[in-house]
Amino acid sequence: MSVLEEVGSVAPAGLVHEDVVRSEDRARVFDARRRGRRWSLAWLLVGPGILAMLGENDGPSMISYATTGATYGLGFFVPFIAVTFGMAIVCQEMCMRVGAVTHRGYGELVLQRYGKVWGWFSAGDLAFTNLVTLIAEFVAIRVGMAYFHLGAPVAAGLGVALVLFTMSGGRYWRWERIVLGLALFNGLFLVSAILTQPHWGAVGHSLSFAPLPGGSFNTVLLLLASTIGATVTPWMIFFQQGASADKGMTAADIGHGRWDTIAGGVLAAIFGIGALIAGAALLTHDGATVQGLAGAGFPAALRAVSGGPAAALFALGLIEAGAVAVLTISASTAYAAGECVGASRSFNNSPRHALIFYIANVGVALLAAAIILIPGAPLLSIALNANVLAAVLLPVALIFVVILANDRALMGRWVNKRSTNVIAIAIIAFVAICGAAYGIDSFLTTVHLI
Amino acid sequence: MNLPTDLQTAPQGWADPGHPAGEDEERIMFLEPHQFVSDRSIAMPPARLSRRARAGLWLLRIFALIVSLMVIYTFIAQLH
Numbered sequence: 378m379s380v381l382e383e384v385g386s387v388a389p390a391g392l393v394h395e396d397v398v399r400s401e402d403r404a405r406v407f408d409a410r411r412r413g414r415r416w417s418l419a420w421l422l423v424g425p426g427i428l429a430m431l432g433e434n435d436g437p438s439m440i441s442y443a444t445t446g447a448t449y450g451l452g453f454f455v456p457f458i459a460v461t462f463g464m465a466i467v468c469q470e471m472c473m474r475v476g477a478v479t480h481r482g483y484g485e486l487v488l489q490r491y492g493k494v495w496g497w498f499s500a501g502d503l504a505f506t507n508l509v510t511l512i513a514e515f516v517a518i519r520v521g522m523a524y525f526h527l528g529a530p531v532a533a534g535l536g537v538a539l540v541l542f543t544m545s546g547g548r549y550w551r552w553e554r555i556v557l558g559l560a561l562f563n564g565l566f567l568v569s570a571i572l573t574q575p576h577w578g579a580v581g582h583s584l585s586f587a588p589l590p591g592g593s594f595n596t597v598l599l600l601l602a603s604t605i606g607a608t609v610t611p612w613m614i615f616f617q618q619g620a621s622a623d624k625g626m627t628a629a630d631i632g633h634g635r636w637d638t639i640a641g642g643v644l645a646a647i648f649g650i651g652a653l654i655a656g657a658a659l660l661t662h663d664g665a666t667v668q669g670l671a672g673a674g675f676p677a678a679l680r681a682v683s684g685g686p687a688a689a690l691f692a693l694g695l696i697e698a699g700a701v702a703v704l705t706i707s708a709s710t711a712y713a714a715g716e717c718v719g720a721s722r723s724f725n726n727s728p729r730h731a732l733i734f735y736i737a738n739v740g741v742a743l744l745a746a747a748i749i750l751i752p753g754a755p756l757l758s759i760a761l762n763a764n765v766l767a768a769v770l771l772p773v774a775l776i777f778v779v780i781l782a783n784d785r786a787l788m789g790r791w792v793n794k795r796s797t798n799v800i801a802i803a804i805i806a807f808v809a810i811c812g813a814a815y816g817i818d819s820f821l822t823t824v825h826l827i
Numbered sequence: 828m829n830l831p832t833d834l835q836t837a838p839q840g841w842a843d844p845g846h847p848a849g850e851d852e853e854r855i856m857f858l859e860p861h862q863f864v865s866d867r868s869i870a871m872p873p874a875r876l877s878r879r880a881r882a883g884l885w886l887l888r889i890f891a892l893i894v895s896l897m898v899i900y901t902f903i904a905q906l907h
Contacts, residue, residue, distance in 0.1 A: 393864050403857035480862045481871075489871040498888060622867075627859050719868070755906060762902045769894045773887050784874060809887075813894050820897035823904045 398725040399625040402550055406630070422633035423640070424553045425476075425620035428705055429469055429613045430462070430641030431560040431648070435702030436517020436695055437510065437763050439566060439652040441603045443675050443691075446656025448596070451583035454604065455650055459584075461608035462646040464804045466638055468609050468775060469617050471782040471793065471801065473634040476621030478791045483618040484716035487777050490784065499777065500717045502770045503611050504741075506763070507710045510612065511745035513763040514699040514706065519749055521695035524676040524688065533746035535696075536703045540742045543704055544735065549623045549724040552708075560701045563644070565694035567651035572687035573658035573679070580654060595822055598815040603764035605811050608645075609804075610767040611774040612709040619712030623723050628791060655691055658683050703742055711738035769812040772805045779805070 392400075402421075409418040445454050472483065479486060484503075488496025519532035543555050617638075626634060659678055676695070680688035708724075714737035715722025721731035728735040748754070779801045782793045793801070860866065876884070 395864050396858060396862075399862070400857045407857055480859070480867060486871065490874040491876060492873065495884070502891075625858070625862060627862070721864075758902065758905060762898065765898055766895060769898055770891055773884075773891050776884065776887060780876075780880075786874065787871070809890070813890070816894035816897040816901075819901040823901045 394727070394730070395721070395723050395725045398548055399723075403625050406625075410629075419633060419636070422626070422630050423637045424557060424624060425617045425626075426469060426473060426634060426637030426639070427641035427644065428553065428556055428560060428620065428701075429472075429617040430465065430638070430645040431563045432556075432616070432702050432705030433465070433608060433610060433613055434563050434566075434645045434648055434698060435510070435514055435706075436520075436699035437513040437603075437759075438608070438649065439695060439698050440517060440520070440675065441600070441764055442649050442652040443656030443659075445600050445604065446653040447659040447675075447678075448600070450657050450660045451580060451653065453583075454600075454653055455580065455583040456585075457601075457604060458608070458649050458653065459646050461605055462642045462649070464605075464807075465609045465613070465645075466642040467797065467800050467804060468778060469613060469638045469642075470635055471778050471797070472614050472618040473621050473626070473638055474631055474791055475778070475781050475788065476618035477626040477631050477634055478628050478788050480622045480625075480627075481618075482622055482712050482716045482722065483615050483774075483778070483781070484713045485719075486781055486787070488717060490787070491777070491780070495777065496717060499611075499774060500713050502774060503615055503713050504710065506610065506767050506770055507612050507706050507741060508745060509759070509763045509766055510610070511703060511706055511741060512748050513759050514702045515745050515749040516754075516759060517695045517699035518703075520674045521676065521692040521699065523674070524680075524692035529750050532699075533750055536700060537739070537742050537746050539700055539704060540707050540739055544724060544728075544738060547725070547727050549620075552724045553620070553624070556701060556704050559697060559704070562697040563648045563694065563701070564651075565690045565697060566648045566655060569679075569687050569690040569694060570651035570654035572690065573655050573683040575654050575657065595815070595818050598811070598818055599765065602768045602811050602815040605764075605768045605771075605808055608649075609771060609775075609808065610764075611770055612706050612767075614774050614778055615713050616705055616709035619709065619716070619722065623712075623725065631791070652691075652694070655679060655683075655687065658687075703745075707738045707742045710741045711735070713737075765812065765815060768808055769816055771812070772809040775801070775805045775808070 406418065406421050409421055442454075442458065475486070476482065484496060484500055487499050515532060515536055518536055519529050522528070522532045522535075543552050546552065621634065656675065659675075659682055676688045676692035679691050711734045712722050714720075715731065715734040718733055720733040722734045723731060726734070779793065779798065782788060782801075783798065785792050
């Protein structure tokens with residue numbers, strides 16, 4: 378008997394509004410499946426995977442890719458980005474599967490199955506990395522807006538206004554479709570890359586996995602760790618599992634959930650490589666010294682080299698990347714808050730009946746927005762270190778994903794295959810080693826021990 | 828028209844008076860038994876981790892904390 382059967386079912390003694398809204402969404406899925414409408418079914422079930430992946434193609438990630446391109450060119454990092462998104466697909470598929478089978482979020486499952494200590498550690502890691510990452514998202518919006526001569530208050534206001542607007546409908550479906558629509562503009566980075574007129578032969582050649590670039594060992598480690606942190610992060614785990622449950626996905630939808638996750642990973646890798654290629658246009662123009670993010674930064678440097686349209690699209694891309702990530706990361710914070718205190722955690726509920734969920738969603742965005750208004754903040758450093766911190770804390774979150782996905786009492790026949798476990802453990806080890814190598818090397822350098 | 832009144836089994840939302848019980852029965856066909864809010868509010872029973880697994884988790888946790896502190900220290904030192 379599975380744990381789900383053990384806890385029993387008390388419904389349908391009293392359907393609540395959240396159930397009714399979710400059942401309406403599920404009715405459309407049933408209808409599309411019954412009538413064999415494949416495209417309609419795909420349209421209804423797409424969402425959490427693409428949002429997690431394109432949400433992670435966020436401001437700091439795109440800045441990180443562009444910095445890498447400007448410092449080292451294409452070389453090693455084009456295939457490395459593709460590999461890291463392959464890693465992300467493996468991790469996120471597990472989250473989607475656990476969410477679809479158990480109908481519960483990551484935080485609540487860890488808390489209930491493995492104890493409060495581990496549950497609160499996970500929530501603490503998430504709250505900390507989410508706040509730092511959200512600050513970096515607002516930084517990205519600010520950098521993009523600076524190109525159009527708009528200041529930090531506009532950037533902060535736009536981010537918070539978007540959070541308020543998207544959650545206003547009281548339906549997960551509405552929230553998801555708005556954010557999906559916004560997320561597609563992540564493709565602006567690819568268009569910007571094309572406008573820089575790269576040497577496509579060199580791009581193709583870079584796929585053959587050139588050796589690690591030379592230069593400062595610590596800088597290479599920073600870029601490795603931040604590239605990993607730009608593709609797999611703790612918030613994605615909370616988000617995709619929570620969103621899959623909120624969307625009402627079931628075990629029958631796992632196949633579509635997999636395609637949703639793979640499509641998101643492929644799109645995110647292509648757009649991320651676009652940012653790298655656009656940044657690489659600055660390689661022979663002293664790109665490694667682009668630091669003035671508080672003023673103009675990458676878009677302005679790009680304008681000098683590749684012209685106004687490429688720069689304007691890159692700036693718009695940064696605004697989009699930051700905005701979508703503000704929405705998804707705030708949502709992941711809200712899911713985690715609701716799960717950990719046992720309160721309602723659904724966009725299908727109204728603010729009056731899911732107060733903690735909505736307060737956490739808006740509150741964390743407001744806090745991050747307020748921080749970027751502080752003058753003289755080290756913006757590039759915040760953006761890169763946000764990714765590194767995410768990479769350092771990721772192994773602990775990932776190991777619980779693997780444990781949950783192997784919990785036969787929860788997952789039944791949907792437990793991980795042995796091959797998935799081998800790949801997942803290898804990913805965890807790789808992420809831990811890269812994060813630790815940068816952390817230890819930079820610490821020892823800072824305290825002058827090496 | 829029978830309205831759902833048993834709010835004790837549905838603590839995380841509000842009963843939806845716009846949908847009578849007959850409609851409710853139709854609607855529950857589209858949700859799995861454990862997908863209802865009332866079901867999701869019931870805690871899962873705790874699982875037992877082996878001593879070796881617990882030790883491994885604590886090692887990983889301590890490792891992540893130490894490296895995080897190193898990254899934060901470096902970040903702060905670079906500000907000065």
